[in-house]
Amino acid sequence: MTPIIPRGLGWIQIRAIAVNTFRESVRSRVFYILMAFTAAMVLFSGVMALLTIGSRSKIIIDLGLTFISFFTVLTAIFVGIGLIYQEIEKKTIYNILSKPLSRMHFLVGRYIGLMAVLAANLLAMVAILAVVLILFEGFTWKIFIAAGFIYLELAVITAIALFFSSVTSPVVSALCTGAFYVVGHTSIALPDMLIPRLNGAVTKKIVEVLYHLLPDLNLLNVTDQVAYGLPLDPGFVTKAVLYTAVYVVLLLTGACLIFRRRDLV
């Protein structure tokens, strides 16, 4: 059996896979359709702001960042779920793995490649949002901080998508990743709404543990702080980055463990 972490970190191999994934993903039609739709929605936030009374830039920031977050997450899911499965389906993975490269290199390279695509996508969208805000005289550099937090969320979602992609088919992967996305944004309700209604101390404890273990994506949403120009605690930012990193490493490790045992025939 191949070790999870092969001798030598294999950066050259990971880089080669990542570059290849980047090229492959930017050729994807889904990527461009979602990108065009996001751009249209960000521009549309400027139109929506005309309907409001009072602070237009606040509405543009709220709507723009929400559209960017939602559609880049969709991009991460739809592009991420096919990354491993398609290689297996098309049997191109045999060709790749016949090279001096471990399955871990392949997975990590895929992940880094997709994150690079998403970074490019995110930057382009935030640039459009910045232009809209400049037009409405409401530009703030803090939208780039919010974009950084959206990127952290994308890192978690992409890792989840890759994890499921290495286990199951694209449809099931999409459903599971979507479910994790919903759970990640609704787990905040567990302590106040679900736990008090449960019977039994053990059940309550289990749900409480689950609440802390499930990805809490609301932690990575700072749109309101940006919209109101509120300061962000550097300690919070550091811990949020650490939280994301630990989650990503955990999911990629799980994916590597499953993928190295997977029968690809």
Added chain:
Amino acid sequence: MRTICGWLFLISIMLAAVFGLHVDLRSHIEEELYPYRSFFLPDSEYMKVASLGYRNFWADMLFLWQIQYYDYYRKENRYDYLERTFHVITDLDPKHQEPYVMGALFAFLGERWDLVYMMADKGLENIPDNHFIAYDAGMYALVSEKNYPRAVHYFRIAEERNPDDTFLKIIMGKALRIQGSLEQSMAYWQELYERVKDKNDQQSNLYRGSALRNMWLTRIKIDQRDVGIAVAEWRKRHEGTSPPSLDALVWEGLLPGAPLDPAGEPYLYDPDEGTIRSESPFDFKSAVGSW
């Protein structure tokens, strides 16, 4: 050719059908369904979870919808769900000032004063450094409801949160004078005057003129009130008759001295009514100075 004409005819009929149906459906929605749409709005707790973390987004969408919906004057029951809609928006995004201000405006249009002040109170609690909501609520109380104690209450909050706002001093001074707190009103005008007396820009000149004019009016009001109290006491002592002159009130010990108007001239006393008035003109030009 005949086939093309047939297709064109068919398409024209379908387009006409779409047009007619749209007109009919639209009128049906506007007259029957539209007024009840907000009835289906879920409550705040549900919306917080269902928003999937995008609370601000949904609050903004509801706010934009609220502006369009409550602007629609044809709906007879448009105030029925205002409170619920307002609560959902402000629970989702408690720091956004405009929903409180717009909610209060819509409630004001329906003369729902309880809602106006409830919205203001919630806004002031959720945005502790906001002074505009207090000012806004104070203006409704002062100008529209004519509830002067309430107006003073909100202006005091606005002043505490924004003590450097000179315009607020003017509003506060006026509200206190209308409420009858004349000495407190006078203190505001004096404070305003002290703040701008040595400045010579256009705004300060205007404020100085306003302060002096209102100090003038408030001084007269204070004297009229004091004379009124003295006259009432005189009437108690003299079987309902009015005093013949202001000096009579002084001799009776009801006034420390015959009051003079702000120009230093004696007041004109009406013995039938027992009231005083000043005919000295206020010199606005010299009070305001150069523009």
